[in-house]
Amino acid sequence: MPPLVPTRRDQPVPLTFAQQQTDLFFDDLLNAGHWNIPMAVRVSGELHLDCLRRAMDxxxxxxxxxxxxxxxxxxxxxxxxxxxxxxxxxxxxAHDETEASVLA
Incomplete structure (x- = not known):
């Protein structure tokens, strides 16, 4: 087996075999926006927003x-x-002073 080597990331990368098998669905899914799913999370108690941002980053x-x-x-x-x-x-x-919604 050939050794694993990093792929260049400064140009588009070919689809994997599994991704190629779903090629027929891409047009419909990409045009319908199903790949972008925003969400809201309700948090109770103290929220360390800087820690949340850093963890997500x-x-x-x-x-x-x-x-x-x-x-x-x-x-x-x-x-x-x-x-x-x-x-x-x-x-x-949120309506209650102890709760806030986080949107990412």
């Missing part, structure tokens, strides 16, 4: 899959792995 920086998008080119789709960027976290106060 580290998670996204470590896992390329969380930064990967699919781009259509002339020959089909490719993976485009985006550089890490700080997570935008919004806090909205």
């Amino acid at each position: 580290l998670l996204i920086d470590r896992h390329e899959a969380l930064r990967t998008t699919f781009v259509r080119e002339a020959d089909g789709y490719v993976q485009a792995i985006r550089p890490s960027a700080p997570v935008q976290v919004e806090v909205a106060e």
Whole structure:
């Protein structure tokens, strides 16, 4: 077996075999926006917002899959792995003074 070597990340990456098998669904899914699923979380008690932001930034920086998008080119789709960027976290106060909603 050949040794594993890092792939260049400064250009689009070919789809994996498993991703190629789902190629027929990409047009529908990408156009419908099903790949972008925002969420809200209700938090009780004290929220350390700086710690939450830092943890999310580290998670996204470590896992390329969380930064990967699919781009259509002339020959089909490719993976485009985006550089890490700080997570935008919004806090909205809830009706109860001890609870807040965190939107990521």
